[in-house]
Amino acid sequence: xxxxxxxxxxxxxxxxxxxxxxxxxxxxxxxxxxxxxxxxxxxxxxxxxxxxxxxxxxxxxxxxxxxxxxxxxxxxxxxxxxxxxxxxxxxxxxxxxxxxxxxxxxxxxxxxxxxxxxxxxxxxxxxxxxxxxxxxxxxxxxxxxxxxxxxxxxxxxxxxxxxxxxxxxxxxxxxxxxxxxxxxxxxxxxxxxxxxxxxxxxxxxxxxxxxxxxxxxxxxxxxxxxxxxxxxxxxxxxxxxxxxxxxxxxxxxxxxxxxxxxxxxxxxxxxxxxxxxxxxxxxxxxxxxxxxxxxxxxxxxxxxxxxxxxxxxxxxxxxxxxxxxxxxxxxxxxxxxxxxxxxxxxxxxxxxxxxxxxxxxxxxxxxxxxxxxxxxxxxxxxxxxxxxxxxxxxxxxxxxxxxxxxxxxxxxxxxxxxxxxxxxxxxxxxxxxxxxxxxxxxxxx
Amino acid sequence: xxxxxxxxxxxxxxxxxxxxxxxxxxxxxxxxxxxxxxxxxxxxxxxxxxxxxxxxxxxxxxxxxxxxxxxxxxxxxxxxxxxxxxxxxxxxxxxxxxxxxxxxxxxxxxxxxxxxxxxxxxxxxxxxxxxxxxxxxxxxxxxxxxxxxxxxxxxxxxxxxxxxxxxxxxxxxxxxxxxxxxxxxxxxxxxxxxxxxxxxxxxxxxxxxxxxxxxxxxxxxxxxxxxxxxxxxxxxxxxxxxxxxxxxxxxxxxxxxxxxxxxxxxxxxxxxxxxxxxxxxxxxxxxxxxxxxxxxxxxxxxxxxxxxxxxxxxxxxxxxxxxxxxxxxxxxxxxxxxxxxxxxxxxxxxxxxxxxxxxxxxxxxxxxxxxxxxxxxxxxxxxxxxxxxxxxxxxxxxxxxxxxxxxxxxxxxxxxxxxxxxxxxxxxxxxxxxxxxxxxxxxxxxxxxxxxxxxxxxxxxxxxxxxxxxxxxxxxxxxxxxxxxxxxxxxxxxxxxxxxx
Numbered sequence: 001x002x003x004x005x006x007x008x009x010x011x012x013x014x015x016x017x018x019x020x021x022x023x024x025x026x027x028x029x030x031x032x033x034x035x036x037x038x039x040x041x042x043x044x045x046x047x048x049x050x051x052x053x054x055x056x057x058x059x060x061x062x063x064x065x066x067x068x069x070x071x072x073x074x075x076x077x078x079x080x081x082x083x084x085x086x087x088x089x090x091x092x093x094x095x096x097x098x099x100x101x102x103x104x105x106x107x108x109x110x111x112x113x114x115x116x117x118x119x120x121x122x123x124x125x126x127x128x129x130x131x132x133x134x135x136x137x138x139x140x141x142x143x144x145x146x147x148x149x150x151x152x153x154x155x156x157x158x159x160x161x162x163x164x165x166x167x168x169x170x171x172x173x174x175x176x177x178x179x180x181x182x183x184x185x186x187x188x189x190x191x192x193x194x195x196x197x198x199x200x201x202x203x204x205x206x207x208x209x210x211x212x213x214x215x216x217x218x219x220x221x222x223x224x225x226x227x228x229x230x231x232x233x234x235x236x237x238x239x240x241x242x243x244x245x246x247x248x249x250x251x252x253x254x255x256x257x258x259x260x261x262x263x264x265x266x267x268x269x270x271x272x273x274x275x276x277x278x279x280x281x282x283x284x285x286x287x288x289x290x291x292x293x294x295x296x297x298x299x300x301x302x303x304x305x306x307x308x309x310x311x312x313x314x315x316x317x318x319x320x321x322x323x324x325x326x327x328x329x330x331x332x333x334x335x336x337x338x339x340x341x342x343x344x345x346x347x348x349x350x351x352x353x354x355x356x357x358x359x360x361x362x363x364x365x366x367x368x369x370x371x372x373x374x375x376x377x378x379x380x381x382x383x384x385x386x387x388x389x390x391x392x393x394x395x396x397x398x399x400x401x402x403x404x405x406x407x408x409x410x411x412x413x414x415x416x417x418x419x420x421x422x423x424x425x426x427x428x429x430x431x432x433x434x435x436x437x438x439x440x441x442x443x444x445x
Numbered sequence: 446x447x448x449x450x451x452x453x454x455x456x457x458x459x460x461x462x463x464x465x466x467x468x469x470x471x472x473x474x475x476x477x478x479x480x481x482x483x484x485x486x487x488x489x490x491x492x493x494x495x496x497x498x499x500x501x502x503x504x505x506x507x508x509x510x511x512x513x514x515x516x517x518x519x520x521x522x523x524x525x526x527x528x529x530x531x532x533x534x535x536x537x538x539x540x541x542x543x544x545x546x547x548x549x550x551x552x553x554x555x556x557x558x559x560x561x562x563x564x565x566x567x568x569x570x571x572x573x574x575x576x577x578x579x580x581x582x583x584x585x586x587x588x589x590x591x592x593x594x595x596x597x598x599x600x601x602x603x604x605x606x607x608x609x610x611x612x613x614x615x616x617x618x619x620x621x622x623x624x625x626x627x628x629x630x631x632x633x634x635x636x637x638x639x640x641x642x643x644x645x646x647x648x649x650x651x652x653x654x655x656x657x658x659x660x661x662x663x664x665x666x667x668x669x670x671x672x673x674x675x676x677x678x679x680x681x682x683x684x685x686x687x688x689x690x691x692x693x694x695x696x697x698x699x700x701x702x703x704x705x706x707x708x709x710x711x712x713x714x715x716x717x718x719x720x721x722x723x724x725x726x727x728x729x730x731x732x733x734x735x736x737x738x739x740x741x742x743x744x745x746x747x748x749x750x751x752x753x754x755x756x757x758x759x760x761x762x763x764x765x766x767x768x769x770x771x772x773x774x775x776x777x778x779x780x781x782x783x784x785x786x787x788x789x790x791x792x793x794x795x796x797x798x799x800x801x802x803x804x805x806x807x808x809x810x811x812x813x814x815x816x817x818x819x820x821x822x823x824x825x826x827x828x829x830x831x832x833x834x835x836x837x838x839x840x841x842x843x844x845x846x847x848x849x850x851x852x853x854x855x856x857x858x859x860x861x862x863x864x865x866x867x868x869x870x871x872x873x874x875x876x877x878x879x880x881x882x883x884x885x886x887x888x889x890x891x892x893x894x895x896x897x898x899x900x901x902x903x904x905x906x907x908x909x910x911x912x913x914x915x916x917x918x919x920x921x922x923x924x925x926x927x928x929x930x931x932x933x934x935x936x937x938x939x940x941x942x943x944x945x946x
Contacts (some may be wrong), residue, residue: 113936
């Protein structure tokens with residue numbers, strides 16, 4: 001096997017040194033009765049060329065060259081080549097968790113830079129080293145809010161990503177929490193008046209997403225004021241981080257915890273993962289923050305360096321009393337985001353965000369001329385809800401045969417939206433491609 | 446930027462990316478906007494807009510490549526050398542895995558695509574699930590958990606759902622005192638109390654202790670096999686029987702599965718559910734601490750409770766996502782798992798085949814025993830039992846001169862090795878937990894053994910040398926106390942100005 005460095009001859013010599021005759025002699029501690037008596041029933045071993053061919057077949061099982069307007073938390077954006085090139089370096093790719101700081105300064109400094117980027121984007125004071133993905137970051141944010149507030153009721157906007165809501169439900173189900181859903185108003189956003197009535201003394205946190213699952217920006221400033229009056233923590237989930245290139249940060253209007261998904265910034269859709277969760281908050285909540293943290297310090301000679309810090313919150317020290325069971329971050333995808341922010345920088349992030357706004361407005365203007373409805377008119381970044389005149393499933397085949405996926409059918413998530421699609425138009429779509437979408441919608445309408 | 450003369454190459458002085466910033470520099474190009482520009486205030490609402498972000502860097506592509514290449518040079522990695530980290534299974538990460546995970550059709554597939562357009566992605570999921578079921582001897586697999594700890598939580602939630610469906614979720618999870626810290630933390634999130642089981646004199650589960658602890662309030666035993674001492678629980682069949690007889694279930698932490706492939710299967714020794722760390726046994730890269738993947742494999746009794754959706758096949762042989770599973774615990778991660786990590790693990794399994802996987806486990810066991818044999822006269826072996834893939838020494842003989850196990854670990858860096866896992870498992874004083882994996886050649890092992898023997902000698906003759914170690918790294922020993930006492934968790938623009946002045 002090409003991944004082994006120990007030949008049969010070497011094995012024999014090593015066994016001899018141990019006073020043994022065969023590899024089987026090393027297995028005496030495993031009772032005979034439970035030993036496997038026949039080889040595992042697996043596909044035969046493949047050489048490199050064979051394996052590439054096999055994966056070529058698997059890849060070909062996915063339809064090629066589809067023009068897709070899918071988003072919904074997995075967004076299609078430009079990914080500079082340098083990201084893959086640097087992340088493929090063995091020193092980043094094949095290193096372990098940086099517990100031994102002196103030989104992990106590359107990883108640690110990059111995470112420190114990541115934490116800074118997340119603070120800058122969200123407008124918050126501190127960020128952890130990242131979480132599995134947006135859904136798990138939100139679940140951790142809800143548990144964190146529970147620890148801080150000591151209140152057992154959480155209000156969650158229905159317009160939070162449905163996949164995230166179900167993960168929160170699964171992870172928090174035995175934590176003495178009641179999660180209640182708040183529906184959106186006619187404009188596809190939370191109705192502050194209705195919300196005010198429901199924000200009682202026993203509510204620990206309000207959880208909202210912006211832009212929300214219907215593509216609309218929530219009025220975070222109004223929501224933050226309401227929360228402040230009632231002593232409720234405002235948790236803001238961001239499923240499209242690139243929006244913060246142009247949209248005011250949740251931190252600047254008074255959010256207490258900001259979490260979300262950073263896939264937009266340099267990470268490929270990858271059929272759903274690995275992506276990157278982030279979690280940021282105020283400095284005063286640092287002891288309640290789950291996940292790894294990198295901090296700055298000095299070495300014996302006074303040189304600046306970085307270490308994992310405040311580990312007394314974590315499971316390897318605290319075991320059952322830890323703030324979370326999570327013991328890892330998503331370091332390599334966090335590096336992708338760090339590289340993306342570095343490359344795009346102050347000017348590029350803004351320019352990219354503005355292109356998204358322009359493309360979506362161009363598409364909307366054309367679609368509004370057709371006999372279809374754009375639902376929930378309001379401020380939006382790069383997504384919107386399009387209402388056809390008939391259930392989408394009746395026309396789906398027409399789109400597919402033209403090589404187009406026009407958006408995500410929303411019927412599965414809300415029966416009131418049976419004819420509706422969530423459409424994402426990012427900077428990756430050319431004018432001609434948007435025109436093609438509009439043409440097909442017109443034909444299907 | 447401050448320039449500190451270190452007497453070494455310039456790349457030791459690399460500052461933060463923010464400190465490299467220079468107004469007007471950019472590291473990207475976008476296509477020219479081909480639609481009309483818009484009034485941002487009108488489109489988003491004037492109140493919703495933000496100004497360019499203060500302190501966000503302005504650097505060129507060259508700056509970025511230089512900066513991160515220099516950072517990379519400060520990292521140890523499996524490409525550079527051995528990582529003898531116990532229970533972490535740091536093995537070689539084949540580049541072929543990276544190539545297939547980067548295939549456009551897989552990397553760019555969208556998780557919400559219509560199923561008919563992503564049959565390839567679904568086939569990858571199904572194929573890997575089937576392979577893992579075969580390797581573990583279990584009946585069904587969910588690939589959704591994104592990491593080991595998430596797999597643990599998923600498994601315990603399923604146990605809870607199963608017991609609830611029988612009328613009583615019970616109250617307690619039993620965990621040996623040698624277990625990983627995530628085990629108790631995960632059990633607590635699933636709503637259980639944790640009761641610790643004391644290991645016996647062999648470092649294994651004490652059957653009598655288990656008998657006494659096992660009652661109608663115990664939901665599950667959570668064990669690791671081979672355990673964190675590298676010892677196979679020889680009484681595993683009796684252990685499982687004691688738990689099952691009282692209506693409990695057996696959870697296995699699969700962190701040490703690298704010892705068992707093709708040799709024995711958890712499904713044959715009474716395990717009801719285990720998680721598998723693909724970033725350990727199945728060679729997916731650690732990436733400096735994630736992403737990994739922690740699929741869970743279950744016996745029939747827990748199958749109804751698997752997370753949704755499962756990947757299944759219709760009679761016409763097409764694959765689909767089955768959401769119609771009324772007893773499911775729900776979702777533990779958005780979408781279907783860390784898909785591109787799963788792709789890498791599948792590539793590893795297909796490259797090895799049954800023979801290759803068995804040989805990997807056997808050589809991993811041989812390597813660990815070789816190290817044990819050549820160090821046992823120098824380092825204490827508190828549990829001198831037959832071991833499989835890892836060995837745990839105590840450093841108590843070496844730390845008599847007011848040294849700690851960490852001093853030994855740091856000194857190993859000067860010999861060009863990453864230190865072993867230290868101070869864990871907790872039942873061994875000054876533990877040095879060594880797992881070489883099958884990746885290492887005899888020459889590499891001999892060098893490691895030599896380094897460990899030299900350090901043992903230095904501990905006697907020159908303890909200060911160890912106290913001050915490492916001596917050859919970019920930074921010397923870092924002040925962790927200061928980092929925790931006055932946390933600096935991000936860079937700020939004004940602080941940089943202070944440093945400049």
